[in-house]
Amino acid sequence: MDDGFRGLRLTNTMTRAKEAFRPLDWRDGARAEAERRVRMYVCGPTVYDFAHIGNARPVIVFDVLFRLLRHLYGAERVTYVRNITDVDDKINARAARDFPGLPLNEAIARVTGPTAEQFRRDTDALGALAPTIEPRATAFVAPRGDGLPDMVSMIETLIARGHAYAAGGEVLFDVGSMPDYGALSHRRLEDQQAGARVAVEAHKRNPGDFVLWKLSDADEPGWDSPWGRGRPGWHIECSVMSEAYLGPVFDIHGGGLDLIFPHHENEIAQSRCAHGTHSMAEIWMHNGFVQVEGRKMSKSEGNFVTIHDLLETERFGGRRWPGEVLRLAMLMTHYREPIDFSRKRLEEAEDLLAGWRRATAGVGEALPSEAFVAALSDDLSTSAAIAELHVLRRSDPAALKASAALIGLDLAQPVARLAVAPEEIAARIAERLERLKAKDFAAADAIRAWLLEQGVQLKDGKDPVTGERVTSWESV
Numbered sequence: 001m002d003d004g005f006r007g008l009r010l011t012n013t014m015t016r017a018k019e020a021f022r023p024l025d026w027r028d029g030a031r032a033e034a035e036r037r038v039r040m041y042v043c044g045p046t047v048y049d050f051a052h053i054g055n056a057r058p059v060i061v062f063d064v065l066f067r068l069l070r071h072l073y074g075a076e077r078v079t080y081v082r083n084i085t086d087v088d089d090k091i092n093a094r095a096a097r098d099f100p101g102l103p104l105n106e107a108i109a110r111v112t113g114p115t116a117e118q119f120r121r122d123t124d125a126l127g128a129l130a131p132t133i134e135p136r137a138t139a140f141v142a143p144r145g146d147g148l149p150d151m152v153s154m155i156e157t158l159i160a161r162g163h164a165y166a167a168g169g170e171v172l173f174d175v176g177s178m179p180d181y182g183a184l185s186h187r188r189l190e191d192q193q194a195g196a197r198v199a200v201e202a203h204k205r206n207p208g209d210f211v212l213w214k215l216s217d218a219d220e221p222g223w224d225s226p227w228g229r230g231r232p233g234w235h236i237e238c239s240v241m242s243e244a245y246l247g248p249v250f251d252i253h254g255g256g257l258d259l260i261f262p263h264h265e266n267e268i269a270q271s272r273c274a275h276g277t278h279s280m281a282e283i284w285m286h287n288g289f290v291q292v293e294g295r296k297m298s299k300s301e302g303n304f305v306t307i308h309d310l311l312e313t314e315r316f317g318g319r320r321w322p323g324e325v326l327r328l329a330m331l332m333t334h335y336r337e338p339i340d341f342s343r344k345r346l347e348e349a350e351d352l353l354a355g356w357r358r359a360t361a362g363v364g365e366a367l368p369s370e371a372f373v374a375a376l377s378d379d380l381s382t383s384a385a386i387a388e389l390h391v392l393r394r395s396d397p398a399a400l401k402a403s404a405a406l407i408g409l410d411l412a413q414p415v416a417r418l419a420v421a422p423e424e425i426a427a428r429i430a431e432r433l434e435r436l437k438a439k440d441f442a443a444a445d446a447i448r449a450w451l452l453e454q455g456v457q458l459k460d461g462k463d464p465v466t467g468e469r470v471t472s473w474e475s476v
Contacts, residue, residue: 003027004036006072008377010252011336013260013284014184018379023073023251024282038069038078039250041242041281043259044134046085047115048094050306051122053326053341054256054290054297060327061287061335061380062254063128064407068376071368071406081245082131083238084119086112086138087231092220104219122307125323127408133245137237140244141223148244151232152225154274155212163273164212166227168203171213176206178269184284185261210266212236235266242280243271253281257288288338305341317343318442319449324409325350331382331407352386353409354457354474356400359393360411366398368406382407420454429458429471436469 004026011018025036042062045051051059062082069078091111092104099107116136123130143150155171158164163177175181182188211233216222222229242250248271255264264284271280289296292303309315310326328349333339369392375384385407392400401411420428428447435444448458451473459472 004073006377007374008068008072009379010283010285011379012282013286014279019283021251021283024249036077038073038252039246040066040069040078040080040252040254041238041246041250042080042082042131042253043238043255043263044082044084045116045119046088046090047112047119048088048091049115050308051119052297052304052306053292053310056122056126056307056326057287057290057330057335057339058254058256059123059128060126060330060408062285063126064331064376064382065252065254065285065380066129066131067406067408068373068380071373072377079133079246080131081133081135081242083241084116084134084136085234085237086116086136087141087221087237088234104221108221118308122311125311126307127324127327127410129408135241135244137232137241140237140240141232142225149240151236151240152213152223154236154240154243154270155232156226157274158212158270161273161276163269165205169215169228170203170211171227172204172209173212173266173269173273174205175208175210175269178273181208181269182265184265184268187261187265210235210262212270235263236270238263239267239270239274239280242267243275248275249277249279250281252283252285254285254287257286260286285335287335288333291338291340293342294340317346317449318445319453321346322350324353327408328353332386334383335380350452351457353411356389356393356404356409357411357413360397360401360404363398363401366396366402368403369396369399372399372403372406376406420451420456425451425456425473429473432458433469433471 004023005020008021009018010021023036023038025031025038040062042058045055062080066078066080086108091108095102095104095107095111099110102110140149141151143153155164158173159166159171162174164171164173166172213225213227213230213232213236215228215230220231222231242253253264253267268280271277291297292305295301295303297303297305305316307326310321311323312320314320325346326349329341329345330339332345332349339345369388372385372388372392375381375388378384385403389400389403392403404411428451432444432447435441435447451458456473459474461470461472462468
């Protein structure tokens with residue numbers, strides 16, 4: 001009997017163990033072969049500002065998993081849902097700040113429309129496939145005409161089942177009603193904090209009770225509900241949207257490490273208690289944090305970098321970076337480990353791509369190597385997969401091309417032609433060496449960046465006799 005195992009093993013945050021992946025539909029003996037699907041949900045952006053490079057990591061990580069699942073099970077058998085959160089108090093605040101003269105609903109649309117579109121452009125540039133479905137939270141607040149789940153109805157169910165209560169103008173989830181609340185984060189109930197994105201007053205039964213519904217003032221967006229005109233809490237959104245397209249229990253739920261608590265913990269509580277199920281998702285996956293040049297990214301540190309900054313401006317490292325370079329730079333580290341995002345890492349990724357493209361120029365079609373697929377199937381071990389790409393560069397360029405495509409890297413683009421004469425290259429290299437001797441590193445970096453834009457990659461080394469710096473170059 002086919003139990004759906006295709007060699008894929010994934011680390012489950014819930015159990016803290018690497019587990020064999022067997023999709024639910026394959027384990028369901030009543031499910032017809034043609035109806036079997038692998039179902040995955042990943043938390044998407046809150047569209048009040050441009051996505052930063054920390055947001056890029058789950059986009060890339062779970063795109064690779066999406067591609068691998070399609071390879072293992074067939075593209076038509078994988079359903080990937082990634083939501084857009086377009087109702088949130090941060091969005092309200094941004095709308096009021098940026099468009100003070102407009103009605104709030106119109107101001108919110110002015111914020112979320114362009115920001116969501118920018119997110120799509122950014123993810124396209126990063127080489128990410130579009131999710132199968134990309135629902136917006138605002139479409140699932142009130143009861144719908146098509147019968148899909150909605151937030152108001154789920155909250156009503158939680159109240160009826162004794163897991164939620166109305167108090168002080170809010171509806172709150174009663175964490176004390178769920179004996180094993182905190183299993184994902186491994187936190188004791190008495191240590192929990194509210195963790196909701198909307199304010200919580202002191203009228204809770206338990207300190208960890210969190211908001212399901214919050215009443216709205218006249219100048220705040222709101223929907224009609226049995227508890228008055230209001231808006232949903234953050235966590236209820238994903239519980240409803242995942243159920244709408246994947247069912248009460250599905251295969252994989254992903255997101256960043258920062259979402260384990262409170263967001264994912266509270267999603268689990270809502271979904272399990274509303275549906276009476278033993279779980280919400282069979283496997284929970286979380287990617288690690290991203291630092292910038294060795295420091296935590298923050299606006300106060302001055303190192304807050306958006307995907308748009310990297311792709312379209314010269315703010316980071318004095319130049320623009322292709323989306324595929326950003327993608328490979330993210331994949332050079334295992335998804336569960338922290339990343340130090342730096343210019344050096346980007347340059348290394350750019351060098352690798354250039355070398356692979358030269359090696360695969362003119363090669364025909366092939367399949368990904370079995371060793372490459374096996375590396376990816378071991379908990380998305382992209383570092384081991386990239387090591388296999390180095391082997392394929394020497395032994396099987398056609399398989400290198402196909403294997404790279406499996407992780408979203410297109411090596412079919414032609415090798416860049418030189419846009420500058422060799423004599424000028426030599427002159428610029430000499431000028432750069434003089435700048436380095438004078439410790440004018442900014443000017444030296446600018447020369448290197450300019451040459452790279454012309455299709456010239458510099459390689460620094462040492463003279464084996466004198467020990468002095470020597471620089472060679474190659475076209476990319």
